[in-house]
Amino acid sequence: MKFLSSYRRIAVVCHPNADPDCLGSAYALRTAVRAASPRTEVEIVVPEGINAAASKMVESLRLEFVTSLPTECELAVFVDMPSLDQLPEIKAALHSRRTPYAIIDHHTPEKDSLEGAVFSITTRISSTCEIIYNSIPKKYLDRQSLLALLTGLIYDSRRFLIQPNSSISAAIRIIRRGTDYAAAVEMLLNDQDxxxxxxxxxxxxxxxxxxxxxxxxxxxxxxxxxxxxxxxxxxxxxxxxxxxxxxxxxxxxxxxxxxxxxxxxxxxxxxxxxxxxxxxxxxxxxxxxxxxxxxxxxxxxxxxxxxxxxxxxxxxxxxxxxxxxxxxx
Ligand SMILES: [Mn+2]
Structure with missing residues (x-):
């Protein structure tokens, strides 16, 4: 939070077909940065759409985002994606404007992208939401952010099938802060197209x-x-x-x-x-x-x-x- 608060304008960038883990992470990160540093402007950027599983979450959190990188942005934070190659246009824009970027992710790291980042947290756990929850002082997370993080964690751990010990214990800690598990599951229920x-x-x-x-x-x-x-x-x-x-x-x-x-x-x-x-x-x-x-x-x-x-x-x-x-x- 100290690092992010030193910037005036931040863009939190989501991967193509953004899923509940990516969007939940972006949402909680934006809320936390705004709370920690009111002078910092944070926008969520969703350049290539959201997936079907995330539509209910976007709706019920009234999650607002833009679709292209704001020109005045001083730092891009990539959440839930290891490589800038997933977004060639954003990569090119950052490069030509010499804008620094950070990576917060739980996938297998990609060397070139990681080495170019000014800041990174890459941990091989069930979800990026779990990384965000563990990394942010809890006073900056409101109820909606906790709900978003729990939803992303449930989604990416495939309801605790992946790395169950760590994902279950993180979920319990989030629930103890007043989040409703059923509400998180409800956000993922989607009549399949x-x-x-x-x-x-x-x-x-x-x-x-x-x-x-x-x-x-x-x-x-x-x-x-x-x-x-x-x-x-x-x-x-x-x-x-x-x-x-x-x-x-x-x-x-x-x-x-x-x-x-x-x-x-x-x-x-x-x-x-x-x-x-x-x-x-x-x-x-x-x-x-x-x-x-x-x-x-x-x-x-x-x-x-x-x-x-x-x-x-x-x-x-x-x-x-x-x-x-x-x-x-
Ligand atoms: Mn993920």
């Missing part, structure tokens, strides 16, 4: 299944909602799911691992699959060990095949260990 449900069912219909030792991998292609489809395939029983969209290219590939598979193999989907995939097809990639994605210049079939062979290489599988399981008859 019909197009998302169609994407999930199409994703299941187009699945290709591979077996390697006792592991099952699933790949599929959809027009959108790749992350939701990949998560659904893991819920159906896949240890690893890779879902692509983008036909003949450019394409996006999103991957998810089951917790059990990630623990047993220590496969880091961000480092071993999505980053090299993006490098090979001149795109961008990153994420978490068990949830990551890449944008590539390749078509979806080529990108999926390459991702699958990166998985095989990372697991040390020989060619005849990976077999496709027929879905016919």
């Amino acid at each position: 019909i197009s998302e449900r169609i994407a999930k069912l199409k994703g299941a219909a187009r699945v290709r299944i591979y077996r390697a030792r006792d592991w099952l991998f699933a790949t599929s292609r959809v027009g959108s909602f790749e992350a939701s489809v990949a998560r659904s395939l893991v819920d159906l029983g896949a240890d690893l799911a890779l879902v692509a969209s983008g036909d003949s290219g450019p394409s996006r590939v999103t991957g998810r691992l089951s917790e059990r598979f990630q623990k047993a193999t220590s496969l880091d989907l961000a480092e071993s699959v999505m980053r090299p995939l993006a490098e090979r097809f001149s795109g961008t990639g990153g994420g978490h060990p068990s949830a990551a994605s890449a944008k590539t210049a390749a078509g979806e079939e080529e990108a999926l095949a390459a991702a699958l062979s990166l998985v095989s290489a990372a697991l040390g599988l020989s060619q005849d260990e990976l077999k496709e399981v027929s879905t016919q008859g």
